Amino acid sequence: xxxxxxxxxxxxxxxxxxxxxxFGVCALIMVLEPWAIQRRRKAIVQRLKRxxxxxxxxxxxxx
Numbered sequence: 002x003x004x005x006x007x008x009x010x011x012x013x014x015x016x017x018x019x020x021x022x023x024f025g026v027c028a029l030i031m032v033l034e035p036w037a038i039q040r041r042r043k044a045i046v047q048r049l050k051r052x053x054x055x056x057x058x059x060x061x062x063x064x
Contacts, residue, residue: 004010013020 011017011021
């Protein structure tokens with residue numbers, strides 16, 4: 002597809018709203034996904050540390 006001006010490019014043949022909102026949603030997801038994964042990983046590590054401390058406390062209490 003060839004565009005004669007930047008305005009035609011940004012209009013995307015009348016589908017600008019669909020095209021640019023799709024790009025925006027994709028970019029947003031690409032930013033939020035690594036952030037969400039990092040938060041999930043941090044929560045899992047904290048939970049595992051709590052469980053290890055609880056196990057250690059239980060073992061020490063049984064002696």
